[in-house]
Amino acid sequence: MLSLSGRIAGRVAATTAALALAATAVVLDSQASSGVPDAPRPAAATSVADTTQPSTATITIQPATFGGRFTPRNQELAPGGTLTVVNTTAFTHTFTSVAVGNDGRPLFNVRIPAGTTRTIPVAGLSDGVYSYYCAIHPGMTGTLTIGSGGPVVSAPKFRQPLVQPPRLHGQHIRIVMRRAKVRVFPHGPRTPMLTFGGTFPGPTIVRRTGEDTKVTFVNRLPRRYGAVTIHQHAGHQQSRYDGQPASFLIRHGKKRTYDYPLTDASKPLPAALRFYHDHRMDKTARNNWLGLQGMFLTTDPREKRLGLPHGRYDIPLAITDRSFGKHNRLRNPFKHMAHMPNMNAAPGMETVGDRVLVNGRFAPYQRVRPGLYRLQILNSSLFSSYDFALSDGRPFRQIGTGSGLLPHPVVRQDILLGPAQRADVVVDFRGLRHKNVMLLSIPRTDGSTDGTGTRTAALMQFRVRGQAAPKARVPLRLARIQHYKVPRRVSKTWRFGLSKGRHGSYWSINGKRYNPKRVDHRVRLGSTERWKLVNTSHFTHYVHLHEELWRTLERDGRRPPPWERGYEDTWKLDPGESVEVAARFTDFTGDFMIHCHMLDHEDDGMMATFKVVRRR
Ligand SMILES: [Cu+2]
Missing domain, CATH: 2.60.40.420 (Cupredoxins -  blue copper proteins)
Structure with a gap:
């Protein structure tokens, strides 16, 4: 077993130890994060009491042409405060949040009959800006700002621009796996890693869905890493091209061509952000940690009619954590297993890193224009999960999973993603010119007491500058999911x-x-x-x-x-x-x-x- 010391967040033996360590490491090591990843959201760590905010507030529904009007429309409230809504009109209204919680229901939804007063259950809500409306008269809207308006996570300095890995578009792609030095930190030496094509993450494969794609992977990794095998996560391909853990391997010095038809039953696969990574039996964690991961983005020209943000307004983000030592060297928590080639991981092993990287860089920034952006977010971590939120409390509109668009968009204050999960979201940067917004990971907000906690960290910064972005929209209907007949019995x-x-x-x-x-x-x-x-x-x-x-x-x-x-x-x-x-x-x-x-x-x-x- 590995001894735990100082700043190493590596493989450790017990759940609590791992998470506590991750937290400690982060606090010791950088200003990147604060808080304890597995604890229920501690108020002190995530919100600052704003003395100007009232601990009780009242919104009155006054008569207006179309049913009524919330007055004031935009109300502030201290965290844990009490909100009362008085309905002075002759109609029933509701006070309903646009964002939904982990049960899929609005965060609050209270029916207020004519002439009555109701208390809205908002005491448990985390800091944020909550849009609300009347479900009976949807023209009636407003916002409720709780606390700072966003979760408070101490932030690192964002000193380097976000980068996108090189993009490969061809029908037949060749990727050479080799050891290479990659830039993770803005200063100091580059970091040696195992790479696809010399970058981390590897090149992003960008293909139109439905178009057969062949990728030849060449294994020029140092001999001691042995054979590898490549899996396109969420792909649909022949068994021998699926990245079998113990067969159809790519041995040292050899190559293998994988055929990805990008169709299912002769129809194009739904376009989404998928990814490719090593899947070698007993070695998947090590090989991914050392760098064998890359994004696989499929696009669908038929999506154009939806009017979603596209081109440079569509940004893939691979989020993953690693630990580094002196001279920016990647720590290798698997080293002690090197002489035991067939040893399995022990059940308590949890590989977490103390730095969270976005597209392979620590704490990057991205310049954006005021307007709508699509972010396709992948959690490519080995073990860590994240509850993504924006620092000013604005919600995401989730439009898809990592396997295609959803039937309808869903407004969410935060999005929990475990390893390999993806979320396709639209963020609205309008009205924010000259402001900065951070993408955060916050402690889980869904009240789970026995589930694994999430990391607390400021991951990257968006700098809103310049002219408005071209018009884009999020339609209420996105995709049709095939509802074929499913047997009632579990097979x-x-x-x-x-x-x-x-x-x-x-x-x-x-x-x-x-x-x-x-x-x-x-x-x-x-x-x-x-x-x-x-x-x-x-x-x-x-x-x-x-x-x-x-x-x-x-x-x-x-x-x-x-x-x-x-x-x-x-x-x-x-x-x-x-x-x-x-x-x-x-x-x-x-x-x-x-x-x-x-x-x-x-x-x-x-x-x-x-x-x-x-x-x-
Ligand atoms: Cu598991």
Whole structure:
């Protein structure tokens, strides 16, 4: 086991230790962050009491031409304060938040009959700017600003511009994997990493969806890292191009060409931000930590009619954490395992870094114009999760997952993303010229007490300058999700838990540790199945299903929240949680994976194989 000292946030043995360490490391190491990642949001760390804000406030609904008018429309309130709404009109109104919470319902939604007074339950809300409206008379709107208007996280100095990795557009792409020095910090030496094509993250593959794409990966990594295998996360491809953990490997000095048709049942895959990364059995965490990750962006010209921000107003962001030592060198928490080539990770291993990077850079800034921007956010961390929020409290409009657009946009104050999850959002920078807005990660706001906490950090800064951005919009209808017939019966239940073996505990699925020679479930090609994913452990897992376009049917026995009503590939499962999902098994037979995307858990054995067959 690794001894814990000073500033290293690496692999450690216990959950609490890992998270406490991460927090301490951040505080010791930089001004980047504050707070404790796994604690419920501590008021002192995230908000500053504003003495000018009233602890009680009243909004009156006064008669007006169209039903009524909120007076004042824009109200401030101290955190934990009491808000009362008085309806002096002859009609019923509601006081409803635009943003929805983790249950998919508005954060507050109170019906106020004519001539009555109601208290609005806002005492538990975190700092932010909450737009509200009357659900009966949607023209009636206003804002409620609580506390500073945004979560307070102490910020680092943003000293370097955000960069986008080089973009590759070709029908046949060649990427050489090699050790290279990359720039992470604005000053000092560059950092040696394992790279795709010399950059970290690797080049962004940008392809029009539906257009077959071949990528040749050449393994020129130092020999000691052995063979690698590349998985396009959320892709739909032949089994042998899926990045099998123990077969179809790319050995040292060799190359392999992967074929990504970017179609499903002859139709183009939904356009989204996916990513490619190493998937080698027992080595996925190490190989990703050392740098083998890159974004894979598909575009769809048919989206043009939606009028979403595009071109330079559409910014992919890969968020991941690493730790660095002297001379900006990447720490290698896997070093001690080097002489034990076949050793699995121990169940308590959690690889977290003390610096959160955006597109491979620490604390970058991006100049933006006043207007709408699309941010496609990927959490490419091994283990860390983030609850993304904007520093001035303005909400996101989430338009998609990492597997395509949602049916309708969802307004959210904050967005929780675990490893490998993505969110496609639109941010409105209008009215902010000469101001700066930070992208933050804040402690989880959903009240989970036993789930894994999130990092607290200011990740990057947007500097709003210059002329207005071209007009863009977020339409109320975005995508059509295919609602094919799903069997009522669950055909397979997958239980994610901790099992006991002869040599201690290990992470398991249905009590078993991953074995590439074993098939855990067979599915007939062309069928539709309903699967249940259950977390039986006392720890959060982020479960990833390969290959198909999965839909979420239920979360904990209820309709999933609105942001889980599109296609999905990775689900949060807090202790005791379950989701039911369905997919049609189109096009390809062979072995595919199901695993936890917390890469230490995956390497420890929390992975299984389903096999698509012609005949069962
Ligand atoms: Cu896990």
